[in-house]
Structure formats: structure tokens, C-alpha cells
Amino acid sequence: MIRSGISAIRRLSSAPGNSSFFFRQLFDHESSTYTYLLGDLVSKECILIDPVLEQVERDKQAVHQTGLNLKFAINTHVHADHITGTGLLKKSTNCKSIISKYSGAKADIYVEDGDNIEFGQFALTVRPTPGHTNGCVTYVLESQKCAFTGDALLIRGCGRTDFQEGDAATLYDSVHAQIFSLPDDFTLYPAHDYKGWTATSVREEKLYNPRLSKSKEQFVEIMKNLNLAYPKKIDVAVPANRVCGIQD
Numbered sequence: 119m120i121r122s123g124i125s126a127i128r129r130l131s132s133a134p135g136n137s138s139f140f141f142r143q144l145f146d147h148e149s150s151t152y153t154y155l156l157g158d159l160v161s162k163e164c165i166l167i168d169p170v171l172e173q174v175e176r177d178k179q180a181v182h183q184t185g186l187n188l189k190f191a192i193n194t195h196v197h198a199d200h201i202t203g204t205g206l207l208k209k210s211t212n213c214k215s216i217i218s219k220y221s222g223a224k225a226d227i228y229v230e231d232g233d234n235i236e237f238g239q240f241a242l243t244v245r246p247t248p249g250h251t252n253g254c255v256t257y258v259l260e261s262q263k264c265a266f267t268g269d270a271l272l273i274r275g276c277g278r279t280d281f282q283e284g285d286a287a288t289l290y291d292s293v294h295a296q297i298f299s300l301p302d303d304f305t306l307y308p309a310h311d312y313k314g315w316t317a318t319s320v321r322e323e324k325l326y327n328p329r330l331s332k333s334k335e336q337f338v339e340i341m342k343n344l345n346l347a348y349p350k351k352i353d354v355a356v357p358a359n360r361v362c363g364i365q366d
């Protein structure tokens with residue numbers, strides 16, 4: 119597995135027969151955050167999902183290398199562990215920022231259930247997946263049979279529910295209704311991984327997720343007892359992310 123800086127390049131192997139689809143999964147070691155670069159090599163339009171402030175130069179280089187133009191910098195939610203790179207990207211490119219209407223954060227464009235975010239011939243569809251935060255969404259790329267789950271679903275885990283607007287029962291319902299309802303062979307890409315995993319599938323998580331494969335009552339009990347330390351940057355990250363990150 120390769121996952122450091124700009125060398126963390128992983129083509130979507132399951133891309134069904136569309137050679138103009140471009141995909142890179144990029145990793146920030148400090149926050150264990152995945153950023154995704156998705157592009158259309160014909161129109162040259164591309165988007166970034168969950169950029170990290172400290173990795174903005176890397177991300178711009180990745181966009182530049184491939185001759186793409188950044189159309190949107192998109193967040194899956196208001197992150198608590200790192201500052202988004204969206205504000206800085208907006209300053210130095212022509213991109214527009216996107217976040218859920220229910221996030222409580224500033225952005226150029228607000229999205230909600232069923233909205234499509236188009237880049238060239240491709241489009242992400244928005245599915246609301248609250249529970250980690252109110253404004254958490256999953257972006258589904260139907261044509262490539264994959265989805266970007268943010269912190270709602272992590273590989274063999276899920277986002278914690280003990281701060282921001284966290285609610286375990288809501289998260290359970292979100293994942294079951296909006297993610298586990300996708301076809302079993304859809305690839306799922308999370309916003310974080312702490313164990314070295316890069317991607318999973320709907321089928322795998324339905325079978326093997328140690329939290330979400332349980333009953334709702336068991337899940338709520340598990341989430342009450344995670345006993346995780348608060349993210350180190352929470353006090354700076356949440357206020358910064360509510361205003362789209364650093365812009366000055």
C-alpha cells in the first residue's frame with residue numbers, strides 16, 4: 119500500500135470502462151485524513167473532497183500535474199480534527215466551496231438531499247448521513263460505483279458521536295438508510311483511516327463492521343463506551359471550519 123503525500127496515488131481500479139475518469143486518493147499523516155481528487159480528463163474539470171489546510175500545495179500540484187482545473191472544493195462535514203484546505207484553495211484558484219446546508223458552516227454553495235454536483239460528464243449525488251455531525255453527507259458517484267462517506271462510515275468503524283451534534287441512533291439510521299442501501303459492490307471511501315486501510319465496500323461493511331453490523335441498541339451502547347480522547351485540534355478546527363477554513 120502506498121499512501122504518502124503526492125505519491126499516494128491510487129487509480130480507481132473498479133472504474134467501469136470510463137477512461138476519462140481520473141481518481142487519486144491522497145493521505146495526510148498528521149490527521150489521518152483522506153482527500154480525494156476526482157476529474158474528467160475530457161472537460162478537464164475536477165473536484166477535491168475534504169482537502170486539508172497543510173496539504174493545499176500538494177493538492178494543487180496534483181491538480182496541475184494532470185492538467186485539470188479545480189471546479190469545487192467540497193467538504194463532507196465540519197471537521198473537528200483538522201482545518202479544511204477549502205479557504206486557501208479558494209484564494210489561489212477559481213474553485214467554489216461546497217458543504218451541506220445543514221452544516222452551519224459558510225460556503226459558496228450549499229447542498230442537500232438529492233443534489234447533483236457536476237464535474238464534466240460526472241456527477242456526485244448528495245445523500246444526508248447525519249449522526250457524527252448534523253451536516254454530514256455522503257457523496258455518491260453512481261457511474262463509478264463508489265461513494266465518499268466522510269466520517270459517517272469509516273472502514274470497520276464510524277465517526278464518533280460524543281461532540282458537535284453527535285447522536286448514535288441518528289448515525290445508525292443514516293448509515294443503514296443511505297449507505298447500506300447502495301449496491302453491495304459499491305466501493306466506499308472514508309475521510310479517515312487509522313489502521314492503514316484505504317477503501318472498503320458496502321458488502322464488507324454490512325458483514326464485518328464491528329459497530330454497524332449490530333442492532334441499533336447494541337450500536338448505541340458501543341458508541342457510549344468508546345472513550346476516545348478529544349481530537350487535539352478541535353478548539354481551533356471547528357471555529358475555523360465554520361468559516362470555510364483559513365482565507366487570509
Ligand SMILES: N[C@@H](CCC(=O)N[C@@H](CSS)C(=O)NCC(=O)O)C(=O)O
Pocket residue numbers: 149197198199269275276277278279310312346347348349350351
Ligand atoms: N486522534 C485524532 C482524532 C481521532 C478521532 O477522534 N477521529 C474521529 C474522526 S475526526 S473528528 C472519529 O470519529 N473517530 C472514530 C474512531 O472510532 O476512531 C486527533 O487528535 O485528531
